[in-house]
Amino acid sequence: MALKESLYGTKGLDPATGFISGTESFVGLRNYADIFGSAGEQFWNTTFFTVATVGLEAVIGVAMARSCRGLQPHREPLTRIGNELRSPASA
Structure with a gap:
């Protein structure tokens, strides 16, 4: 359409x-x-703005994820549970 x-x-x-x-x-x-x-100037301005902001948001998102990587208090208990499930139970 x-x-x-x-x-x-x-x-x-x-x-x-x-x-x-x-x-x-x-x-x-x-x-x-x-x-x-x-009218191409408006098109190229919009294209530049879109590419620049999406790229910047991606960089900021990856930086935030990397900085929060060590701040995972829930990770250790989940790892312990996973290890217990994988290892055979000693009876």
Whole structure:
């Protein structure tokens, strides 16, 4: 649905004729050309912002995980339980 809509113009006043158009005019790939052309600055700003923030969040997340690695009070009891389950019971 979105791909189909991206190939059509907007409803409303037709700039070529001056008449109000009830249906969209087929513009083909012109909308995509506009994104990478004159309106491309907004596209590239958004792309840069997205890549930069996701990368920064990933780095911060990994740093936080590594700093909290030694602060796991629940790990030792779970390891002990796991070891008891793996070793055969001596009777």
